[in-house]
Amino acid sequence: MRKIFLLLHIIVCFSAFSQTHEKKVILLDEDSNLPIDDAIVLVLKTKQVLMSNEEGVISFEIKGGSNLKVTHSSYLPIIIKWASLNQEENVFYMKSKLTGLDDIVITHKEPKEIIKELVANSVKTLNVPARLKVYSREFFKLNDEYTYFADGLINFQLYKEDKKVKSVLLLEQNRSFGLVEDIDTSDLLGYNLNGMMEKYYMFSVLKPLLDDEVRKKYSFVVKVNPSNQDYNYIAATPIVEGETTEILDDFKIVYDVKKKLIVEVNAVASPSTLRSLKENTAKGFRNIVRSEFKTLYSCDLGNYYLISSNEEINFKVNKGNEVKNIEVINNLVTTNFNIQNFTYKESQVFKDKTLFNAKDSILTEYWNVSGLTPTAKETEIINDISK
16 A cells, blocks of 8 residues: 555656646846846756846746746846745845946056957857857837737857858747738848847957047946956947937946956947937938847856847838838847757758748747747737737
8 A cells, every 4th residue: 555655656746747837937126126137047957048028027838847046247146946936926036236336447458458358358268169049039110010020949050260150040940920911021121140140259249349440439437346346347438529420339348357258248329429410311211219239148157158139229211201110129048058060951041131031830839938038018919929
């Protein structure tokens, strides 16, 4: 009888452990109670990487159970025990590292030289060749209305060629949908997937700060916080004098002080230059309204690679008979990293620029384990698509 009971106990435990669980975590700032976006959540059992969205939400599925490690460049890390994930919505608070005033770093090197060394060392240290399995999601908006959506699982095989980082793309699964009737596809734009990894791995967005002439237009400051001495950050702000025809970005570069590696890059079209920008009314010219760029990198456990990217652009273009307001929003998150190459046939390579042009291939509900939780508005759109 005891043997039967023991066997039943083992079967019940195994069934519970192998069961797929759906979990939802919400991350909030301990002081302000505001949501924390772009937190990196590592599922310790599977090594899957998740990202919190702008609502601080992470939704995921997992077989069995696992603790979670949550990190963010601006917050102290936390470990979430599996046993504590027992609510429909599990709220956790993170303590900011940025309490108090930042201290300006006293250094014998100019910030411009620090950036140059950081880029050179980071490019050299990034794992290449390597393989990234990435989830990509893109929204296209026309005149403030969501009009097109695409997402997919992509394998990026990275390699070096002529001191540049190149990539081969293989699509595992993908889908794309129009969200309104009578779409004018001539307006449809997407980010160039075939050029993204080179941009991220060569830190191309920082080129203005490495150009001797352009960087004269910037003021620089290096900062550190007493409670966050592992990371410094460099802020570069354009000096604007009078009307301008050139858009310059506000930059923020977060870097690991000991490893001398970049862990975060932010570039936002400077409000000061946008205010001083002379509008071009020529037909077909794109007047930038907003531009945002952010990349995060992991340099833990002896590897250094891209964790995520977010790019958004908003511009108005004169079509002659009307002015159209166009927005494109792209997010990538690396769900799996490997230093091993994969094998493939040339016919499997995705050579187009955007997922909008790819034929749909849906084998599983891959978006549920994508690592990138949609916001409430995005969920509403995606659910309507699924129906």
